[in-house]
Ligand SMILES: [Fe+2]
């Protein structure tokens with residue numbers, strides 16, 4: 640299968656559309672939580688940020704879909720926009736159901752260059768998902784919340800994984816159409832956008848740390864943070880990335896740069912004597 644061909648486009652669009660799941664957030668198997676678990680859920684400092692990010696994602700992806708001429712690409716991106724908006728409704732439902740402390744901030748106006756916004760958003764999702772895979776696994780293994788809660792979150796994780804697989808394929812397809820299909824060239828483009836995504840993530844973490852962040856790490860998160868290390872996080876990001884990515888059609892492209900970098904850094908860390 641040639642990257643940038645019609646066959647490629649059909650494959651990555653059809654795969655996305657065919658794996659779309661129909662549900663409404665209130666139909667999911669939300670568990671009944673006891674007071675201790677609700678306290679823990681409340682102590683997670685990023686619900687407001689996640690809620691805002693998902694609402695913004697729905698707006699960006701939906702607006703970009705409207706500008707796409709190719710009917711199949713448009714249908715697929717529109718469906719992603721629907722899923723992002725549903726993520727926001729899912730988080731909203733959870734906030735209301737468990738009485739979490741998160742308010743709705745007004746959305747920033749959409750940028751004029753909506754395609755660049757979509758691309759920036761896509762690379763941001765790749766970065767967030769790669770790190771999220773590891774954090775999710777560590778949190779689930781630690782028993783920070785009942786496993787039933789993680790089963791609900793896993794629906795969201797699966798959708799985000801589908802989004803990034805679609806995105807890297809769409810991006811490669813787009814680059815090939817513009818005569819930039821040569822793989823090393825695509826890696827340079829990816830590196831540029833990842834650089835911007837890292838800057839944004841650092842900014843978000845900084846803002847978070849100035850707010851409730853310290854409180855979280857000091858109290859409720861002890862169970863989660865016990866035995867936590869960058870090495871353990873990276874190991875979990877890599878194994879979970881491999882496991883989750885192996886569930887897609889083998890002909891599809893998957894994110895390459897972060898796992899490769901991650902493996903390099905991890906190999907370096909293994910040489911370093913751990914105390
Ligand atoms: Fe999302």
Ligand SMILES: [Fe+2]
Pocket residue numbers: 696723764798799802
């Ligand atoms: Fe997404």
